[in-house]
Amino acid sequence: MAAVESQLILGQVLQSSSTQYTIIEFIGEGAFGKVAKCQVNSTSELVAVKILKDTFVQDMEEELSMLSKINLLDPDQFNLVKFHERFEYSSYTCLVFELLEMNLLQFLKTKLGSSMYVNQIRPIAKQMLVALQRLQSLGITHNDIKPDNVMLVNTEEDTLQVKLIDFGLAHPSSSTTHGKWLQPMGYRAPEVCLGLPFTEAIDMWGLGYMLANLYLNTNLFPVSCEYLMMKAMVEYLGMPSEDQLLFGMHTKRFFCQEADEFGLGWRLLTPEEYSEINRVKAKEWPPWRPHFFSLDDLLYVSILYNI
Known part of the structure; x- marks a missing residue:
């Protein structure tokens, strides 16, 4: 997959099976890929979408397993980030989290x-x-x-x-x-x-x-x-x-x-x-x-x- 930053642009819509996310700005970057501040089109809620490079996708399964366990709790009560969903968009794997400051x-x-x-x-x-x-x-x-x-x-x-x-x-x-x-x-x-x-x-x-x-x-x-x-x-x-x-x-x-x-x-x-x-x-x-x-x-x- 080409570098994340070369294909994703501001204003682009990322589509999951149930939700559209519009990229507002890129707020983080690492070896894994990028983090985008996105707006949920149906509700105007702001979220953080972690967009992964191909090389990190296979290492993501254990992270998803951990997040699934955490999500069985009330993350707010225990000061843990809230995870919303994982989806595939084009050649990207995306993880959606609550947006923090x-x-x-x-x-x-x-x-x-x-x-x-x-x-x-x-x-x-x-x-x-x-x-x-x-x-x-x-x-x-x-x-x-x-x-x-x-x-x-x-x-x-x-x-x-x-x-x-x-x-x-x-x-x-x-x-x-x-x-x-x-x-x-x-x-x-x-x-x-x-x-x-x-x-x-x-x-x-x-x-x-x-x-x-x-x-x-x-x-x-x-x-x-x-x-x-x-x-x-x-x-x-x-x-x-x-x-x-x-x-x-x-x-x-x-x-x-x-x-x-x-x-x-x-x-x-x-x-x-x-x-x-x-x-x-x-x-x-x-x-x-x-x-x-x-x-x-x-x-x-x-x-x-x-x-």
């Missing part, structure tokens, strides 16, 4: 221009905990919790109402395979990094990381180098346990054992050792980036970031 990343950049206060973050945290609790009850792991995937319903409200979106990487918790790389860089839970068995708890890690980012207006851990990400985890939280290091499939990607006066002990690889073992050069710590050595240091973030 903007994601948290856009909100930080365009509306606030700075980090969020704790009293703004707290209701977001509460709503996302409700969403994750419901996903856990359905046996679903989202795998991609980040500000881009949390949408604001209405930015004009005093208390921000949010919904979790994008189940493209979600899967049944019962089918997880440890050792598989999941979650975006920086957001990756320690058990995923080390190649240990994991549960839906990795979504809680992703949520905690996201909330820290809202507070800092930057990433808590580096997101451009997995070595620096692990280095930051160790500095902030301490070394993983002996058992975690012994049984992790990817432990030796980041750590090694060496003898000392107490016997064999684990330590983090040096940047040079990591680069040699993994044949990927470890990046330098950015000079502009403050170094935290514990989560308690976040208490002084207003001084460090001058906010």
Whole structure:
């Protein structure tokens, strides 16, 4: 199929078996294709239509399975995006969702221009905990919790109402395979990094990381180098346990054992050792980036970031 943007135009009508959707504007784009803001011709309701490229259609079936389970609930009650229908139009596969205003990343950049206060973050945290609790009850792991995937319903409200979106990487918790790389860089839970068995708890890690980012207006851990990400985890939280290091499939990607006066002990690889073992050069710590050595240091973030 040719690129989505070369064939779809503003004003074009997408036809499902029961509904006509007129494209008003394109509001998102990714490797999967595009997201269009559309008007339902019969009701004038505005919706978001995710238009998929051919290469992503076969990977969509699990996402549809997850969305079908979620739709058995009241998505509004559990802060989850509402899914309307899937349809084929010409050579496109389209997924129709409720239209939400903007994601948290856009909100930080365009509306606030700075980090969020704790009293703004707290209701977001509460709503996302409700969403994750419901996903856990359905046996679903989202795998991609980040500000881009949390949408604001209405930015004009005093208390921000949010919904979790994008189940493209979600899967049944019962089918997880440890050792598989999941979650975006920086957001990756320690058990995923080390190649240990994991549960839906990795979504809680992703949520905690996201909330820290809202507070800092930057990433808590580096997101451009997995070595620096692990280095930051160790500095902030301490070394993983002996058992975690012994049984992790990817432990030796980041750590090694060496003898000392107490016997064999684990330590983090040096940047040079990591680069040699993994044949990927470890990046330098950015000079502009403050170094935290514990989560308690976040208490002084207003001084460090001058906010």
